[in-house]
Amino acid sequence: MATSDQTRKVLTWLIGVAILVFIVVITFKFSFFTEVEVSKNPTTEPHFTTDVASTTPPTPPEEAPIASSSDSASATLPLITYIEVTDGCDIHFGGECLLVRSGPGTTSPIVAKLRNNQVLKVVDTVLKDGTTWYKIVFDEWLRFPERVKDDWYVSADFVEQVKDVGNLTTWDNSYATNTKKKIIVDRTKQTLQAYDGDTLFMEVTVSTGLKATPTPSGTFDVFKKMPSRYMQGPLPNIAGNQYYDLPGVPWNLYFTEGGAVIHGAYWHDNFGKRYSHGCVNLRPADAKKLYLWADLGTVVDIQN
Numbered sequence: 001m002a003t004s005d006q007t008r009k010v011l012t013w014l015i016g017v018a019i020l021v022f023i024v025v026i027t028f029k030f031s032f033f034t035e036v037e038v039s040k041n042p043t044t045e046p047h048f049t050t051d052v053a054s055t056t057p058p059t060p061p062e063e064a065p066i067a068s069s070s071d072s073a074s075a076t077l078p079l080i081t082y083i084e085v086t087d088g089c090d091i092h093f094g095g096e097c098l099l100v101r102s103g104p105g106t107t108s109p110i111v112a113k114l115r116n117n118q119v120l121k122v123v124d125t126v127l128k129d130g131t132t133w134y135k136i137v138f139d140e141w142l143r144f145p146e147r148v149k150d151d152w153y154v155s156a157d158f159v160e161q162v163k164d165v166g167n168l169t170t171w172d173n174s175y176a177t178n179t180k181k182k183i184i185v186d187r188t189k190q191t192l193q194a195y196d197g198d199t200l201f202m203e204v205t206v207s208t209g210l211k212a213t214p215t216p217s218g219t220f221d222v223f224k225k226m227p228s229r230y231m232q233g234p235l236p237n238i239a240g241n242q243y244y245d246l247p248g249v250p251w252n253l254y255f256t257e258g259g260a261v262i263h264g265a266y267w268h269d270n271f272g273k274r275y276s277h278g279c280v281n282l283r284p285a286d287a288k289k290l291y292l293w294a295d296l297g298t299v300v301d302i303q304n
Helices: 002-040 284-293
Strands: 080-085 098-101 110-114 119-128 131-136 152-155 159-164 181-186 191-196 199-205 218-221 224-233 244-254 261-264 280-282 299-303
Touching: 080 131, 110 152, 119 152, 119 224, 191 284, 199 284, 244 284, 261 284, 280 284
Parallel strands: 181 299, 261 280
Antiparallel strands: 080 119, 080 159, 098 110, 098 152, 119 131, 119 244, 131 152, 181 191, 191 199, 218 299, 224 244, 244 261
């Protein structure tokens, strides 16, 4: 009888162990397949690179405004992402400037400070600690490229994203040769008028070149359009020419091979007076309006 009781106890213990093992196996399998299923069907799909810059084009967090141009050259071209600073400091660096950092995140070193109305080209979008950062690119010819020593990252919280077709030229893009649009700049009155035929489109005050660096007079055509340009000085062969470093000069209309441009100026408010190194300076809002209206081939008449 003692042997029979002992045998029953052993069998009961073995059965208990077997049941326990079965429960553990079933629980593990359920947990494993549930986890696999969730990983295949995430509830949210990421739209940005996390922490490390990707090589794919940036995806905007929301629909970006399109800087639509009337130019026929832009009709079929893909749109490029730019940003326009909307919450930086003023023309004299008054207030809080938008800080440019060498990497995404507020712990990265500060490499530059941005003022309102600067326009910069975006090459990538990075999501870092819940904040979207735009990586800026200067893929244009620079007179002093050594001045750009680090990567540039800008927080999306202080800028507006703008879509544009990017740079246009008369030699790379088709354009209408019979445009009736004309821009007249009066160097004496420091004014600009834009006409479509006989219809006045806009009239604003401007700043043309100083006596040492005058805006060239004559009749020209717009042969290049650039939403953003990094302008640097001093310029060669100009006596007394000063140092300047102006990234993100907005809404550029080139009309001479020597570099005379109609563009926005975010660094001064002396419109109605001579002030520039030879370009025609406009208030940024006026420059944008003119840029979107003007076609390649638009006549530019600089009068005394």
